[in-house]
Amino acid sequence: MLKRTFLHISGVGPKRERAIWRAGVESWEDFLDRGQRLLPAGLHNLGRPVVERSLEALQRPDAAKTLAAMLPPAEHWRLWPHFDRVVYLDIETGGDPDQWGGVTVVGLYDGQTVRQFVAGQNIHQLDHAMHGADIVVTFAGASFDIPVLRAVFHNLWLPPAHIDLRWTLKRVGLTGGLKRIEKQLGLTRPPGVDGLGGLDAVHLWARHQAGDPSALPTLLAYNACDIVNLQPLLALAHDRLRQTLLAQAG
DNA sequence: GGACCGCACCTAACGGTTAC
DNA sequence: GTAACCGTTAGGTGCGGTCC
Numbered sequence: 001m002l003k004r005t006f007l008h009i010s011g012v013g014p015k016r017e018r019a020i021w022r023a024g025v026e027s028w029e030d031f032l033d034r035g036q037r038l039l040p041a042g043l044h045n046l047g048r049p050v051v052e053r054s055l056e057a058l059q060r061p062d063a064a065k066t067l068a069a070m071l072p073p074a075e076h077w078r079l080w081p082h083f084d085r086v087v088y089l090d091i092e093t094g095g096d097p098d099q100w101g102g103v104t105v106v107g108l109y110d111g112q113t114v115r116q117f118v119a120g121q122n123i124h125q126l127d128h129a130m131h132g133a134d135i136v137v138t139f140a141g142a143s144f145d146i147p148v149l150r151a152v153f154h155n156l157w158l159p160p161a162h163i164d165l166r167w168t169l170k171r172v173g174l175t176g177g178l179k180r181i182e183k184q185l186g187l188t189r190p191p192g193v194d195g196l197g198g199l200d201a202v203h204l205w206a207r208h209q210a211g212d213p214s215a216l217p218t219l220l221a222y223n224a225c226d227i228v229n230l231q232p233l234l235a236l237a238h239d240r241l242r243q244t245l246l247a248q249a250g
Numbered sequence: 251g252g253a254c255c256g257c258a259c260c261t262a263a264c265g266g267t268t269a270c
Numbered sequence: 271g272t273a274a275c276c277g278t279t280a281g282g283t284g285c286g287g288t289c290c
Contacts, residue, residue, distance in 0.1 A: 012256080013255070013256050013257085014256095015254090015255065015256085016255070016256075019255095040288085040289065040290085042288065042289075043288090043289090073278085073279090074278095074279070074280090093267075093268095094267090094268095139265090139266095140264090140265060140266060140277095140278090142277070142278055142279085143264090143265080143266080143276065143277035143278050143279095144265085144266060144267075144276080144277080147276085147277070164278080164279090166264080166265070166266095166278090166279090167264095167278075167279055167280090170264080170279085170280090171279095171280095175264075175265085177265060177266080178265090178266095197266095198266065198267070199267085202267090202268095
């Protein structure tokens with residue numbers, strides 16, 4: 001889907017992009033090879049340097065950074081699955097605002113391994129763990145997780161591309177919060193954490209602080225469910241959006 | 251030159267968190 | 271349990287540019 005993208009050309013929006021596809025230009029290579037013949041001259045002249053820059057960027061190690069900067073945030077989903085350094089992220093809050101800004105747990109999932117960072121224990125290792133990723137995936141992270149992390153960790157390294165599944169899923173008709181969407185799609189959670197929500201995470205942290213030995217493992221299991229389930233949700237949203245766009249193009 | 255389309259701007263809606 | 275707040279996106283509108 002990434003190489004079918006022409007939205008980053010100035011003057012090209014969703015409708016004009018679909019017109020480009022309908023004209024028979026279905027990739028950046030198509031644009032350079034056949035665009036002069038198939039597209040209006042003005043559009044081709046305007047788009048050619050942009051498409052050339054995009055193809056060059058793909059060959060470089062910092063391709064995600066370059067391409068993410070060229071695309072509007074709502075279209076960052078197109079970068080996946082072209083980049084395999086993806087981290088799924090979720091934070092829990094409710095702790096002491098004077099310590100780590102109230103952030104209690106940060107969970108990262110790279111598609112294979114869950115890593116969790118706990119306030120007062122190993123949360124300072126978060127920056128190192130995040131470093132090198134191309135894409136960070138969250139649910140509602142654009143308005144919560146990312147701004148909070150930026151505020152707490154002033155020099156935190158963040159991946160150049162951010163996919164906020166709250167908005168990506170909304171575009172394919174899935175709304176109502178993460179847990180409800182998971183249920184709609186048949187994604188399950190273990191009995192110990194099924195039914196828990198953000199407020200429960202706050203209570204679990206308070207119980208952990210009070211000395212309850214079972215609270216932190218439950219909180220970590222809840223956080224792990226949040227991040228692990230983001231992966232199938234992203235795959236589903238990507239496939240549905242891709243199918244929808246291609247169907248609209250006819 | 252008319253029709254179409256993208257951009258910029260503004261407002262509403264959304265989901266999560268927080269405070270009461 | 272409810273309302274307020276936050277930041278982002280979606281949708282509507284008017285303007286200006288491009289295409290046929």
